[in-house]
Amino acid sequence: MKIIVAVKQVPVRDxxxxxxxxGKWLEEQDLSFEINEPDAYALEAALLLKExxxxxxxxxxxxxxxxxxTIREALAKGADRAIHIQSDDLVKLDTLGVARLLAxxxxxxxxxxxxxxxxxxxxGLGQTGVVMAELLGIPxxxxxxxxxxxxxxxxxxRELEDGWFQWVEMPMPALLTIQSGISKLRxxxxxxxxxxxxxxxxxxxxxxxxxxxxxxxxLDRVYLPHRKKETHILGGSPxxxxxxxxxxxxxxxxxx
Amino acid sequence: xxxxLVVLEYRVHNSQPVWNRMSWEALSAGQxxxxxxxxxxxxxxAGESPAVPAAELALRNVARVYAVEHELLASYTADGLTLALxxxxxxxxxxxxxxxxxxxxxxxxxxxxxxxEQTLIAxxxxxxxxxPRPVFVRQLLQGKLNADYRHSxxxxxxxxxxxxxxxxxxxxxxxCQVEVFRPQLDAxxxxxxxxxxxxxxxxxxxxxxxxxxxxxxxxIKEKDNIPLVQELASAMGAELAASRPICDxxxxxxxxxVGSSGQSVSPKVYxxxxxxxxxxxxxxxxxxxxxxxxxxxxxAPIFEVADYGxxxxxxxxxPALTAxxxxxxxx
Numbered sequence: 001m002k003i004i005v006a007v008k009q010v011p012v013r014d015x016x017x018x019x020x021x022x023g024k025w026l027e028e029q030d031l032s033f034e035i036n037e038p039d040a041y042a043l044e045a046a047l048l049l050k051e052x053x054x055x056x057x058x059x060x061x062x063x064x065x066x067x068x069x070t071i072r073e074a075l076a077k078g079a080d081r082a083i084h085i086q087s088d089d090l091v092k093l094d095t096l097g098v099a100r101l102l103a104x105x106x107x108x109x110x111x112x113x114x115x116x117x118x119x120x121x122x123x124g125l126g127q128t129g130v131v132m133a134e135l136l137g138i139p140x141x142x143x144x145x146x147x148x149x150x151x152x153x154x155x156x157x158r159e160l161e162d163g164w165f166q167w168v169e170m171p172m173p174a175l176l177t178i179q180s181g182i183s184k185l186r187x188x189x190x191x192x193x194x195x196x197x198x199x200x201x202x203x204x205x206x207x208x209x210x211x212x213x214x215x216x217x218x219l220d221r222v223y224l225p226h227r228k229k230e231t232h233i234l235g236g237s238p239x240x241x242x243x244x245x246x247x248x249x250x251x252x253x254x255x256x
Numbered sequence: 257x258x259x260x261l262v263v264l265e266y267r268v269h270n271s272q273p274v275w276n277r278m279s280w281e282a283l284s285a286g287q288x289x290x291x292x293x294x295x296x297x298x299x300x301x302a303g304e305s306p307a308v309p310a311a312e313l314a315l316r317n318v319a320r321v322y323a324v325e326h327e328l329l330a331s332y333t334a335d336g337l338t339l340a341l342x343x344x345x346x347x348x349x350x351x352x353x354x355x356x357x358x359x360x361x362x363x364x365x366x367x368x369x370x371x372x373e374q375t376l377i378a379x380x381x382x383x384x385x386x387x388p389r390p391v392f393v394r395q396l397l398q399g400k401l402n403a404d405y406r407h408s409x410x411x412x413x414x415x416x417x418x419x420x421x422x423x424x425x426x427x428x429x430x431x432c433q434v435e436v437f438r439p440q441l442d443a444x445x446x447x448x449x450x451x452x453x454x455x456x457x458x459x460x461x462x463x464x465x466x467x468x469x470x471x472x473x474x475x476i477k478e479k480d481n482i483p484l485v486q487e488l489a490s491a492m493g494a495e496l497a498a499s500r501p502i503c504d505x506x507x508x509x510x511x512x513x514v515g516s517s518g519q520s521v522s523p524k525v526y527x528x529x530x531x532x533x534x535x536x537x538x539x540x541x542x543x544x545x546x547x548x549x550x551x552x553x554x555x556a557p558i559f560e561v562a563d564y565g566x567x568x569x570x571x572x573x574x575p576a577l578t579a580x581x582x583x584x585x586x587x
Contacts, residue, residue, distance in 0.1 A: 014532070014553065017400060026401075094375040095366070122397055124535075125378045127366030130334075134370045139447040140334065142363045159517060160453060161276075161359050163510070167451040181504025216409040217375040220391065225402045225557075231549070231565045241566045242576035245548065246584040248564055249492075253546050255468055255525050256492070256584050 001055035001149060003046040004106050005079065006116040006129070007039040009063050009070040013121065023221050025091055035070050038117025042178040044185050045147055046115050047078045053149055056080045058109065062101055062206070064088045075196035076188035082199070087206035094215040099131035104210045107136065113154070114175040118143050126177075133175035140175040141168050145182050257412060259296045259319070261350035262286035263341065265358055266301060266309045267332075273309045278356035278417070280424035283316065285417045286354040287427055288383055289390060295351060298322065300437075302340055304330035310434045317430030322348070328441045334364040335446040340439035342371050347437070350412055357416040369414040376414045377405050379535070381421040398534040399557035419516065419539040461495070461511045468494035469523045471514055471541070472502055475530020475551065475570055479507040484571070485529050488578045491585070497521070499537045515540035530570045533558030550574065 011017070011031045018027040035043075046057045059074040061067050062085035071082045085101050093101075106114070114133070119126035126142075133140035145165070146157040153171045159179055160166055188196070234244040250256040264279035283299060290297035299316070301309045302324035310323035324344055328336050337360075345353060345368075353368075355361040357379045369376040381402075382393035392405045392415055407413035463469060470489040476482060482502075489496040496512060503513040514521055515537040522543035529550045531537060534557070541547070542561055549562035550573050559565050566573050 011397065013398075015397075016555075017397065019401075096370060096373065096375045099370075124394075124396060124398075125376070126362055127376055127378060130363070130366040131370045131375075134367045140363075140367075141448065143359060159359070161516065162520075163455055163518065164453050165456065166453045168448050169451075170448040181501060213373075214409065215375075216373070216407060216411060216413075217377055218406050218408065220404040220406050222396065222401050222403045225395070225399070225560065229561060229563065231559050231562045233554075233565045233567060238566075238568055238572035239576045239580075241568060242573055242580040245564060245566060245577055246580035249525065249548075249581070250584045253525055256581060 001049065001053045001113065002058070002109065002111045003049060003055065003113045003115060004058045004060050004109060004111040005039070005043045005046045005074070006060045006102055006114065006132070007043060007070065007074060008036040008117075008120050009033045009061065009067040010036045010120055010122040013037070019222055019224070023223065024219070025222060033066060033070065035073065036117055036120045036122075038119060038121075038178060038180045040117075040185055041180050041182055042115040042117050043074055043077065043079065044183050045178050047186070048183065049113070049147060049149060050078075055112075058083065058111070060102060060106055061085070062087060062090060062098060071201060072196050073188060075199045075201075076192040077186055078192060080199065082201045084201055084203050085206050085209065086203055091219065092215065094217040095125055095127050095131055097213055097215055099128050099135055100210045100213065101206055102128070103132050103135040105204055110173075112172045113149070114173070116175070116177055118177040118179055129175055129177040136175070138173045138175055139170040140177070141170065142177045143179050144176045145179050147176060257349045257351040259298050259348065259350045260286045260290040260293075260352040260354060261345070261348065262297065262299045262354045264299060264301050264309070264313065265356060265360055266303065266306075268303070275309065276356060276358050276360075277424065278358055278419050280427060281419070281422040282354050282356035282417045283318075284424055284426045285380070285383065285422040286352070287317070288422070289352060289354070292385060292390065296320075298348065298350070300324055300341075300344060302329050302337060307434075314432050314434050315429055317428040318432055320432055321434045322437045323434050324437045324439060326439055326441050328443060328446060331450045332360055333446050333448050333450060334367055335448065336441060338364050338368045338371065339441055339445060341368055343439045344437055345372065345412060353412055353414045355414075355416040357418050361416050365414065365416055372411055372414075374411050374414050376416060377407065378416050379418045380415050381418045395535060398532065399538070399560065400555065418535065420542050456510070463495055463497055463512070463514065463519045463521045466495040466521065467524045468492055469497050469514075469521055469525070469544075470494045470527045470529065471497040471499065471531060472508075472529045473499040473531030473537075474501050476502070479505070481571070482507055484574050488527070488529070488574055488581070491578045491581045494527070499531050499534070528558050528562070529574060531558055532556045533560065
């Protein structure tokens, strides 16, 4: 089974962020980057399927040069090779533009399964996978918790709202977006890190992949949210703040 | 192209139609948008026999209701619903199409938008104007940052609205016609076979009626630290709850999860310990009467919804609070 895992590199969770001077995006030199967490679970799901059914796992990533270490880490965890779509200005594209690049880069691969995280931790639009499936003309399922591959088709457990689930069957090739937290993530072993250095990373400049299409949706401005609610911050040492809060709970909210 | 089309969502449960309540929030956003741009508001529901929900929808102040009806829409599939709505959008040519950002919309709306060479502006929390075209506000980086998005070009603009962002009670009543729309669907084009919906276990913990909740998130670091928060909950007589990562790790059972994939709660007091406040968590606890946040990061989005906050190390604050609560109760 050939499985492609589309991963994105995003700012490290809990980063301290600063908006750039143009107000268009973040000041990137202040940031560290890592694999988007849901994509790490998609990679894990792909590696588990490969262990069970054999085959190949190919990492697909669109991003600037700095995405390199994220790709190497995926290879160190056990992916066989990678495709790096190189672009410095993905921020200017809308989802459809990014999905077109991703789909064009893998159209010739004829994969059985394409996995990706259900959404990115930075933009959080949650649709790149679905749009890729549409462009590739294959079925998809989103927010997937479990994957069972059978002969020519797959069964997946989808999460629905309010604690409901559903099994869905579909033919392969198919695209699945994977929910975070569905399994334990593996670490790269020393041997894996060593091997990753010699694994193939094919670099494809974005402008050679697909004719740039005018984005119909643009990100105009980013800014820190105004606080709608006045939060009463209780200061002092931990003991002082705790005592103030106990007073609030007892005398203002009256629940003690 | 003219008009704002809102696609509402219901499902059939025990032979009765049940609305996804976020539908009314999307309708409210559609009403705001239609009013501001001076275009008619129309609404659609799709299903095997959507007459009852369509009739209910026709009692709202909309110009027209479309009942998109086909036996192949009995169970939701992305292929079936996308094809049906693609035909509806082609037929009525709206300038905006609005969905509630439900799990179902997340599954098919991006696909539908792509059919029109458009990108869905997903999970919109606000709407404002700067010139003739609307600006849609979204949250980035788990709510740490806001972003203004704009649509350009001549095609239809597709958006989905976040749970709790628009007030559902703002849609006035009215009366309009229901038009039945029968899409042309072919069973061979529907590639996935959905099974029955199920719940893993009957929930034995009902957080929805708990008056006091102490909830714990990633900040607790390890399973072995959970008793620290359990003690605070016990001292207060509160139910213990958690954000998703805690339940995913198996540190607390799933039935204690608050958020879009867990329970929605509205206690008198909700104490969020080490919870940064991702959108998916906030939608499950925004209805709490008072929210207290204990977090080391003063910029954590949880403070957006908190009435009281302590910025500090939970490993110092929580034991101190447990002691202070015991003292206050004893006095």
